[in-house]
Amino acid sequence: MKNLMDKDRPDKSQYEQYIYNHFLKLIDLESSEEIIERFRILFIKGSGYPEKEVAKALEKIIALLQVDEEFNFILNRCCHIIINRKRPYNYKKDVLLDLIKLFDSIENPTPQRYYGSRSNKKLLDLIKTFTTSEQYLTLKRFAEIINQGTRSYRNTHSALVQPLRTLIPRYPYLYQHCLITSDNSYEHQQAIKKMQRQKQRKFEIDLSHYVTHQIRQRLITTSKFQDSTFTESSCENTNKIQNPTLLSDRELLSSIKQFVGKVENGYNYQDYAKSFLNHARQPQSYGHFKESFYEYLSTSFDVDSRTVKYQFKDKLYKQLKNTMPHNDDQKFNDFLLMRTCNQMLGFLVVESIQKPQHFLFLNLMSNMGPIATTSLLLKIVLVCYRVKPYLEKRFAILFNHYETYTRESVMWLVKGLENVQVALTTNFGKVDLSLIR
Numbered sequence: 092m093k094n095l096m097d098k099d100r101p102d103k104s105q106y107e108q109y110i111y112n113h114f115l116k117l118i119d120l121e122s123s124e125e126i127i128e129r130f131r132i133l134f135i136k137g138s139g140y141p142e143k144e145v146a147k148a149l150e151k152i153i154a155l156l157q158v159d160e161e162f163n164f165i166l167n168r169c170c171h172i173i174i175n176r177k178r179p180y181n182y183k184k185d186v187l188l189d190l191i192k193l194f195d196s197i198e199n200p201t202p203q204r205y206y207g208s209r210s211n212k213k214l215l216d217l218i219k220t221f222t223t224s225e226q227y228l229t230l231k232r233f234a235e236i237i238n239q240g241t242r243s244y245r246n247t248h249s250a251l252v253q254p255l256r257t258l259i260p261r262y263p264y265l266y267q268h269c270l271i272t273s274d275n276s277y278e279h280q281q282a283i284k285k286m287q288r289q290k291q292r293k294f295e296i297d298l299s300h301y302v303t304h305q306i307r308q309r310l311i312t313t314s315k316f317q318d319s320t321f322t323e324s325s326c327e328n329t330n331k332i333q334n335p336t337l338l339s340d341r342e343l344l345s346s347i348k349q350f351v352g353k354v355e356n357g358y359n360y361q362d363y364a365k366s367f368l369n370h371a372r373q374p375q376s377y378g379h380f381k382e383s384f385y386e387y388l389s390t391s392f393d394v395d396s397r398t399v400k401y402q403f404k405d406k407l408y409k410q411l412k413n414t415m416p417h418n419d420d421q422k423f424n425d426f427l428l429m430r431t432c433n434q435m436l437g438f439l440v441v442e443s444i445q446k447p448q449h450f451l452f453l454n455l456m457s458n459m460g461p462i463a464t465t466s467l468l469l470k471i472v473l474v475c476y477r478v479k480p481y482l483e484k485r486f487a488i489l490f491n492h493y494e495t496y497t498r499e500s501v502m503w504l505v506k507g508l509e510n511v512q513v514a515l516t517t518n519f520g521k522v523d524l525s526l527i528r
Contacts, residue, residue, distance in 0.1 A: 103155040106148040107165055113145050114169055118176045126173050127189045134166065134218060135193060137211040153213055160224070162217045164274045167226035175279050184237045191234050194222050225272060228491070232269050236260045236286070246337060251499040255490065258498065261337070262508055263290035264515055267480075268487030294512070295522040297335035302347065302524050304332035305340070336509045342462075346510055349462050350469065350517045351524050355390060360466065361518060363387075364473035371474075377427050378419030381411045384431065387474075391467040394458050403458075406451065410438050432475040439468060440485040447492055453503070461506040469514045479519065486511060 117126055133140045133149060140146040156162060174187050197218060221227050239260040259269060266287040271280050336343050355363040367387045371380055385408055392403045414434055418427060441449040455464040472479050486508060493501045517524055 103152055106151045106155075107168075109148045110145060110152075110165075111168060111172060113142065114172045115176075118173060123186045123189070127186065127193065130169070130173070130190070131193055134169075134214070135197060137214045149214075153217065159217060159220055163221050163224040163226050166218070166221050167224075167230070167272070167274060168276075170230060171276060171279055175276065175282065187230070187234050187237055191231060194218070194227065197222070226274070228494070229270055229272050232256060232259045232494070236270070252497050254495050255498055255501055255504070256494040258337075258505065258508070259490070259494075260290070262486075262490070262512055263287045263294070264483045264512065265487045265490055265508075266290075268484045269490060291516070291520065294335060295516055295520045298513070298516060299522045299524065301332050301335055301343075305344065336513065337505060338509050338513075342506075343513070346462050346465075346513045347517060347524055349466055350514045354466070360469055360473055364470060368474060371423065371428070375423050376419060377415070377421050377423045380423040380427070381414065381419075381431070384474075385411050388435075388467065388470060391463060391470060392459070393463060396458070399458050403455070410435070429475050429477050432471050432478045433481050435471055436468065436478060436482050436485055439471075440482070441488050444488055444491075447488060449489065452489075456503050456507060461503070461510045465507065465510040465514050468511070469518065473518065476519075479515070482511075483515075 114126075117129065121129075129140075132138075133145065138146075152165065153162070170190055174183055174190070197215070235257055236259060259265065263286075266283055270283050334340055334343055338346060351359060353359050358366060367383070371383060389404050389407060392400050392407075394400045394403070411431075414431055415427070421427070437443070438451065439455065440452050441447055452464075455467070459467075468482060472482055489504060490508070493504055498505055516522065
């Protein structure tokens with residue numbers, strides 16, 4: 092540190108690295124409680140830190156900031172250093188939850204915290220800005236996953252009034268978009284991806300067991316009326332397999348039948364997509380492809396109201412017609428396929444974080460229902476597997492947009508998230524549920 096202070100114009104990144112190295116050393120020397128206390132004194136209290144050189148480095152960083160948001164990345168890095176070191180799971184959990192409590196405690200700071208040096212006031216302002224940043228919201232979502240053992244997800248009154256954020260553990264397909272920011276370390280990103288694979292695999296197994304249980308239960312129920320030797324003990328185990336979703340049993344079985352059954356001209360969605368692609372890959376112009384793509388997608392608009400039905404079809408047709416019209420005379424290719432499918436997902440769900448409007452998606456969910464709406468999106472993804480991450484990202488945008496809302500107030504989105512989970516699992520996972528057809 093003394094070498095840094097002796098330099099005429101030290102670089103801010105050197106002061107940052109000094110603080111990073113300081114916490115990296117502490118991780119191997121002190122308990123989680125001691126680390127959190129140090130973190131509190133340095134960043135929250137802003138005075139009295141035992142290592143004066145570290146406190147001076149923080150003061151220099153604050154003085155050299157060109158944009159206040161830069162501090163979010165620095166603080167986020169410090170948080171992840173003390174969370175992601177190679178320590179037991181319970182250590183990570185305790186540190187993360189204690190960090191969240193620490194930051195939440197400054198939402199209503201006591202008046203005396205505003206007094207002191209100008210740098211202390213600036214530090215407090217920076218910390219408060221951090222608590223509204225995407226980095227901090229990502230940490231809070233991560234905390235929900237770490238702390239999920241204490242949560243109840245069933246649709247009880249207490250669960251329904253919890254914020255939507257508490258459901259993030261249920262949707263592994265959102266993890267990479269909701270739990271990773273651009274400044275996260277490679278190790279953290281890999282840890283999230285590993286967690287995603289584990290959660291997805293568990294859901295696949297749970298769903299498979301549930302479906303098998305339901306089929307067995309129906310067979311036993313049928314036997315009850317056909318076999319006079321049937322006894323109640325014959326089905327004593329039928330109530331042990333819980334529905335792994337937040338859908339009702341009827342909703343879930345309808346969802347699975349829709350996503351794996353024969354629903355389009357005697358085809359299931361996978362076979363229908365393959366048939367369409369075989370036709371689409373015949374030499375044709377991009378303009379002709381869009382016409383056939385419209386026919387492929389428009390069969391999904393099955394609603395009772397003819398007016399609403401044709402309104403949706405008209406919107407779809409106009410959107411496709413206006414999609415990259417300068418390419419209409421070019422030969423259709425895979426690049427144009429991916430661009431078209433991606434733009435259609437943006438049109439049907441939500442375009443981007445910068446343009447979060449999703450009125451059409453709300454109308455689809457309201458008029459067609461979550462199963463039919465999800466089916467439409469599934470048809471697009473099955474035509475071009477490479478846009479699957481873009482579909483997941485768009486639902487992550489919606490999730491983040493509504494994460495502070497109560498589950499009860501955005502039940503339409505919960506139904507959508509659950510149906511997408513089922514659709515992706517049955518069509519891209521390793522579980523085979525075709526027996527339910």
